[in-house]
Amino acid sequence: MRTERKQDLLCSFPAVPSDISEMMKGKKAKNFIVFLTNGNELFARGYHRYTNGELVERQRYVFAKDGFVRYGTDYNGKWSIRSEFREPVFCSTSYGGCFDNSYTALNMQAISKSCMKYSLAEKYAGNLLIEYLRLYCKHPNIEYLLKSGYYPIIEFAHGFWGGRGTLSVSSEINWKSNNLLKMLNLNRTEFFTLKGSEGYYEEYIHWRERFPKCKPDELLAMAKVFRFEHGTLKNFCDETGLKPQRIARYINENSISIYDYSDYIDQCKELGYDMHDTAISMPRNFQAMHERLADLINFRATEKSRISFAEHYNGRRIFEYSSGNLFIRQPESYEEIIAEGKILHHCVGGYAERHSMGKLHIMFIRARDKPDIPYYTMEISTDGQIVQVRGVRNAPPTKEVSEFTELYRVHLAEIFSKKEKKSA
Numbered sequence: 001m002r003t004e005r006k007q008d009l010l011c012s013f014p015a016v017p018s019d020i021s022e023m024m025k026g027k028k029a030k031n032f033i034v035f036l037t038n039g040n041e042l043f044a045r046g047y048h049r050y051t052n053g054e055l056v057e058r059q060r061y062v063f064a065k066d067g068f069v070r071y072g073t074d075y076n077g078k079w080s081i082r083s084e085f086r087e088p089v090f091c092s093t094s095y096g097g098c099f100d101n102s103y104t105a106l107n108m109q110a111i112s113k114s115c116m117k118y119s120l121a122e123k124y125a126g127n128l129l130i131e132y133l134r135l136y137c138k139h140p141n142i143e144y145l146l147k148s149g150y151y152p153i154i155e156f157a158h159g160f161w162g163g164r165g166t167l168s169v170s171s172e173i174n175w176k177s178n179n180l181l182k183m184l185n186l187n188r189t190e191f192f193t194l195k196g197s198e199g200y201y202e203e204y205i206h207w208r209e210r211f212p213k214c215k216p217d218e219l220l221a222m223a224k225v226f227r228f229e230h231g232t233l234k235n236f237c238d239e240t241g242l243k244p245q246r247i248a249r250y251i252n253e254n255s256i257s258i259y260d261y262s263d264y265i266d267q268c269k270e271l272g273y274d275m276h277d278t279a280i281s282m283p284r285n286f287q288a289m290h291e292r293l294a295d296l297i298n299f300r301a302t303e304k305s306r307i308s309f310a311e312h313y314n315g316r317r318i319f320e321y322s323s324g325n326l327f328i329r330q331p332e333s334y335e336e337i338i339a340e341g342k343i344l345h346h347c348v349g350g351y352a353e354r355h356s357m358g359k360l361h362i363m364f365i366r367a368r369d370k371p372d373i374p375y376y377t378m379e380i381s382t383d384g385q386i387v388q389v390r391g392v393r394n395a396p397p398t399k400e401v402s403e404f405t406e407l408y409r410v411h412l413a414e415i416f417s418k419k420e421k422k423s424a
Contacts, residue, residue, distance in 0.1 A: 009041065010060070010081070020107055027052065029048075033088065034107055036110055040064070041062055042064075046059035046060065058073065070085045116137075118143050124153070131166055135153070139169060142169070150198045152172075156168060189216055200223040218248065221251075225251045239269075242278075247281075254286050257394070263351075294347045312356070312358050313330070321411050327371075328378065330361075331355070340374050343374045345393045345394075346393065360387070376391045386405060
């Protein structure tokens with residue numbers, strides 16, 4: 001978009017309708033983006049509402065067929081073209097800990113009345129709507145992908161304090177074409193194989209580049225099981241002697257997580273089993289075999305591990321946590337970890353030895369109203385990362401447990417940040 005055109009558009013901003021203005025009234029601090037039309041272009045005006053109810057316009061945008069532009073103000077009513085396009089900045093640094101550039105979008109229906117009507121903005125699932133509209137201006141053929149179930153949008157975060165978020169697109173897409181198959185670089189067989197699994201497209205291409213002779217369904221199994229973990233697949237193949245497509249198909253068809261299978265390999269090695277025997281590497285009932293090996297290993301627990309358990313107990317108190325109706329505590333004994341696995345029908349018993357030796361941390365998630373009943377089990381790495389959270393029969397976390405886990409993740413980050421500073 002030419003500079004002269006940008007300057008002309010600055011003088012074409014429509015007024016905000018009175019009903020929209022009423023929606024922005026209030027007392028608490030809040031940010032708004034109001035979408036408007038004037039001709040074919042889409043205009044956006046960004047407002048910040050102070051705690052006293054004062055409303056101040058901070059940012060302006062225009063999206064058109066020939067490009068996009070962002071305008072800023074000097075806070076004295078003078079607007080000018082900004083060379084950098086970015087999400088709106090509403091607050092000044094004087095806000096301290098209350099720095100917040102999130103916003104509520106108003107009058108979204110204006111988008112469908114402008115040249116951006118085919119942008120499918122309603123399908124964008126993130127928090128960077130302005131960035132998404134910019135992306136559509138650059139790549140209008142993104143419409144074909146979104147309509148077909150593909151979501152080639154990548155979000156980047158640049159810092160926290162006054163940080164900015166930006167959107168990019170997949171480098172695997174041929175953006176010069178408007179033909180869907182050519183854009184995706186897929187043949188018809190591959191396209192129909194990925195039907196319903198479009199979310200694995202990037203991973204599918206990743207494995208196709210490494211195993212060009214594999215069939216599409218084999219590549220999709222690798223994508224679903226291993227995502228981008230090339231090293232994990234290689235390790236499984238080395239340990240079992242199986243081909244990549246065969247091990248991926250077995251794990252995928254039996255809905256086995258790579259964490260469980262990796263743990264199973266460790267169990268077999270500890271017990272001296274031959275993983276090149278397919279009866280061992282691909283048991284008919286993986287879960288039953290996994291639990292049986294965990295029981296065998298539990299019986300081999302040594303007095304040394306029990307002593308080590310006690311030595312690490314006090315140090316793990318820092319990991320205990322509570323919020324709302326849930327809390328996290330550490331196991332009281334080696335046997336309690338084994339009992340947890342038996343009650344919830346998962347393999348945490350096989351982790352008791354490593355927990356005792358301080359190679360990882362097992363924590364119990366409990367409900368306040370049922371503090372003694374096993375609910376969910378968590379594994380934490382020695383660097384403070386949550387590796388997995390499992391419920392009964394390896395059930396994934398509920399929404400409540402997921403939200404609680406995210407709070408706990410922040411708590412862990414603070415703990416390990418303090419540890420790093422103390423070590424430094």
